Amino acid sequence: MKIQENTPLALYTKLQIGGPARYFVEAGSINELKEAISWAKEKNLGYMVIAGGSNLLVSDEGYNGLIIRINFSGISQKDGVITVKAGTPLQEFVDYTVEHGLDGASTMSGIPGSLGGAIYGSAGAYGDNIRDHLKSVLSLDGDNAKTLTRDEFETGYRDSIFKRNKKLIILEAEFGEFAKSDPDELKKEAEKILATRNGKYPQSVKCPGSFFKNVVLEDLSTRQKDEVNSALLDFGKDIAVLEKFGKIPAGALIEILGGKGDRIGQIQITLNHANTFENLGGGQALDFFQLAKKWKNKVKEKFGIELEPEVQLVGFKESL
Ligand SMILES: Cc1cc2nc3c(=O)[nH]c(=O)nc-3n(C[C@H](O)[C@H](O)[C@H](O)COP(=O)(O)OP(=O)(O)OC[C@H]3O[C@@H](n4cnc5c(N)ncnc54)[C@H](O)[C@@H]3O)c2cc1C
Missing domain, CATH: 3.30.43.10 (Uridine Diphospho-n-acetylenolpyruvylglucosamine Reductase, domain 2)
Structure with missing residues (x-):
């Protein structure tokens, strides 16, 4: 070491x-x-x-x-249970399920990062979520390793017990109970998702994915919902599509308030997606923070909605 x-x-x-x-x-x-x-x-x-x-x-x-x-990785399978070490790239796990004809992870294709990071942030995209087939997590709690079962880490959208207890470190996880499917069909689906992602996040974009969490509709009052819906409609957004997953994209709220393309220093909200804050090169964390704070405040002023960062902030004195 x-x-x-x-x-x-x-x-x-x-x-x-x-x-x-x-x-x-x-x-x-x-x-x-x-x-x-x-x-x-x-x-x-x-x-x-x-x-x-x-x-x-x-x-x-x-x-x-x-x-x-x-930085430790590896995937193994025994009696239908797949064990994945925390440092394994999420994509390797997704590819493994696709190759073995296991349905339930293919739409996470292209999410960067590790398996441990995905469990920490309850990652997901286009219908599949890392939690869906998660059976247990071996974690380090202080000096002791302990196994957490499903009911112990059951959490909500982009939330996890690991976010609330930072001393718990994910070592490895077990997955199971996938429906069987045709590997070729799963591969086609994964490739379709990858193509969509490449449009949203071109390889060259330096960003941490979506910056803010989307807004869970259930958490809004009827008045807030009406106000947001009418603003979205005025902007020509299709509410039915936006509401499909029970959430309003944070990017849609920033977009209708004019956020796309806004910039502080070398940090810019991208022109194709208002929840993507990009480092144009040589950017500063402070500029990123100020730009995010500016749009969080604008959304709060207009809709009374408190956007929460999905991205983890490290080493800041102030929270967002
Ligand atoms: C271009 C792009 C697109 C993205 N698209 C999506 C998407 O569609 N859906 C989605 O959900 N996310 C998306 N993300 C966000 C990101 O890919 C996920 O959050 C990912 O799971 C983070 O994993 P990581 O290994 O990079 O974690 P890091 O960024 O290294 O860490 C993130 C957090 O996880 C914690 N952590 C990491 N490993 C462990 C561990 N073993 N035990 C305990 N805590 C740990 C860290 O302490 C930190 O707080 C995207 C990111 C980018 C850059």
Whole structure:
């Protein structure tokens, strides 16, 4: 285990933004992870795990503790139960299910990042969600490994027990009870999704995915719903389509208020999707934060809706 000092976190985030981690280590095994945590505890330092860095906004000041990058991976199957290690790229898991004709993960094709990060953020897209076939999660709770079963981590939209208890670290997870399907059909579906994604997030875009969580319709008062619906209709948006999954896209709210293309420094809201905040190159975390805050405030003023970031903020003194 090699602990580095003053490692620029911009190197480890999809956004390519972020000041230094005071200490940084790659954990290539569960033992190395435990060792790294003990090291941080002995030095009285805070610590945090990251993996693919695809859902992070790290402050320009960085992180004053130990960042542990989860770097152990692997997929195995026994008696219909698939075990996946936390650092496995989510795409490898999706490909595995597709190749084995297991229906239930193919529409997550193209979501960047690791399996552990996906469980942490309850990732999903176009109908499939990482929770759907999740049976149990082996996690590290302090010094002890413990298995959490389905009813213990059952959570809502883009939420998880791991978000609420940051000391729980996902080590590996078990999946099962997939319906059987034709691998070729699943492959076609996955490719269709990938093509749609490439339109929404071209490979060259430096962004952390959707910045804000979408708005759950159930959480709105009737008045708020009416106001949002009428503004969306005025803007020519098809409410039936937007409401299909019981949510209003945060991007639609920002778009109708004129957010597309708005820019602070080198951070811009993309022209094709108002919930994508892009680093045009050499961008600063502070500019990103200010732009996000500006549009969060505008949505709040107009609709009384408090947008919540989906992206995890690291090393900021103020919350969004
Ligand atoms: C272009 C683009 C498109 C995206 N599209 C989608 C989408 O369609 N749907 C969607 O849901 N998300 C999407 N995302 C967001 C992102 O891909 C997911 O949130 C992903 O699951 C994060 O995984 P990661 O390994 O990159 O996590 P990181 O960004 O490294 O970390 C994110 C959080 O997870 C925690 N974490 C990571 N690993 C562990 C672990 N083993 N144990 C405990 N906590 C852990 C970290 O502490 C951190 O708080 C997109 C991102 C990008 C860049």
